[in-house]
Amino acid sequence: MCVKVACVGGGPAGLYLSILLKRQDPSHDITVHERDPEGSTYGWGVTYWRELLDRLHAHDPESARAIEDASVRWSDGVAHVRDLSTRHRGDEGHGIGRHRLLEILAARARSLGVRVEYDHEITGRGIPDADLVVAADGVRSALRTRHADHFGTDVRAGRNPYIWLGTGKVFDAFTFAFVETEHGWIWCYGYPYSRERSTCVVECAPETFHGLGLDRATEADSLALLEKLFAHVLDGRPLIGRAPAEAPAPWLTFRTLTNRSWSHGNLVLLGDAAHTTHYSIGAGTTLALEDAIALAGALRAHDALPQALAAYESERRAALLSVQSAARYSAQWYENLPRYIDLPPEQMFALLGQRHSPLLPYVPPQLYYRLDRAAGRLEALRRLKRRLGHRLARTAQARTLTSRE
CATH class of the missing domain: 1.20.5 (Single alpha-helices involved in coiled-coils or other helix-helix interfaces)
Known part of the structure; x- marks a missing residue:
């Protein structure tokens, strides 16, 4: 039976789902609706680990090979605390530019016959006519918002401000840098996503944010201050923002989103529209792609849509329990940084690696x-x-x- 699918949102989850459904049955009529123009995206690079790559190879070898070829790798972690540094060998990590990842997935979807329509916003009142409508339109999902009471959406803001930046400094390891200022600690996470650039996420406590004047600074002034604070890890390379120089810098606080239900009739939530996990565990893109794999599998295994959507939600909720717990404790570790920062670097870095533990806050x-x-x-x-x-x-x-x- 030919199924008509409308996927609202052209991020990794929506595009990968369309690929999997077309591979399962080429007769499916699938359209991906993306509100932004082609080639425009937020963020810089995304991270993933070998386990995800193995799953991608199992479900669509062609796109997996393209993603692997476009990725950079690292296996070390480095922490800089004041003037001290420590390095550890870890599992192999992978980084790829978000723009390049979307480019690969969109090209693969189109090659299979999926229609990808850019610059086409679907609002909450304009739900497409389809057998299955997939809300893959992110944390601010318009489709989910229209039925917020049914989905039971709950959004909780985190404590620490953060900003997502790029840099021409290509890190050779997943890099943490903690800098002490007269207003408290500020830190960054850096990782490569191409041979020319890295992602650099900067975070601090609210007191430090206000004390340094970052709440009032323009984009240009924020970047200048952060470049000075992290000059020792940037090697003099500039930070790159996305806002106009004179506009306010786009600092955010992370929002943890959960839903009581993930489907409503023929509408189902996918990726960040269904759930979010704190960026410090680097799992957002992985979870979105795993959602797509699970939903495609449930649709293949069940003839009736309600049973398929129920099976998808049950599988993913169970899989997310440990990840969401790890994300909560990871965020709390950074929010309680003074508890750990004065340990010897070797110990501090070891506990940084253990930040997902539910025991650590109590011992x-x-x-x-x-x-x-x-x-x-x-x-x-x-x-x-x-x-x-x-x-x-x-x-x-x-x-x-x-x-x-």
């Missing part, structure tokens, strides 16, 4: 660090014991076979 930091190290040594001993056990078993088996011969 003295140095005690938590010692317990975590002890647990790590015990696990290493368990792994060594298992390896030695397997090796001794193989040796004994070989001796037995030899004696029988």
Whole structure:
């Protein structure tokens, strides 16, 4: 049966869903409606990890190969605190420019026969006529807002202001830099997304934000101050904003969005329209793409739309529980930075990596660090014991076979 699908929002979730549905059945009539002109997007680069790339290869190898080829990689994490630095080896991370990611997904969707209509805004009152309408129009979703009472939308603002910037400094690792000012701490997260640029997210407590005058500064003045504060990690490279130089700098506070229900009739929420997780865990794009995979799978497995949408929501809610918990604790770690910042850099960086733990806020930091190290040594001993056990078993088996011969 040919199904007509209208996907409102041309971000990663909406475009990838259209690709998967077309691959499942080329006869599906699918249109992606994007309100912005083609080539315009917010943000700089997005991060993801090997597990997502493996899933993309499993569901659409062609777009996965293009995404992998356009990505940069790193495996180290670096933390700069005052004049001290520490570096650790970690899992391989990937970065890709958001603009390039959307370009790849849009081209792949079109090659499969999806109509991608740019500069075409769908408001809450102009829902397209389709068998399935997908609200992939972000945290401010007009389609969700029209039925906010049904969806049970809840939005909670975070405490710390942050700003999303680019830079010509290409970091060789996922980089954290914490700078102490007379008004408190300010910090940045930096990671590469191409061979020419990196993303740089700057965050601070409200007291620092007001004390430094960032609440009153223009874009140009904000960038000049931040370049001075983070000169030691930027190597003199400028920061790049998106607002006009004389306009107010676009500082935000993160909004955690949840919904009591994810569907209403033939309308279903996808990606940031359904849920958000704090940017400090770098999972937004991954979760959006995983939503698309789950929704496509549910539509393939169930003939009736209500059952398919219920199965999709159930699967994704269960998958999100641990991620949303990690995001909450990660945000709280930064909001309580003074609790950790004076630890020795090695310990501070170790607890930065443990910021998702629900125990960490309730255990003295140095005690938590010692317990975590002890647990790590015990696990290493368990792994060594298992390896030695397997090796001794193989040796004994070989001796037995030899004696029988």
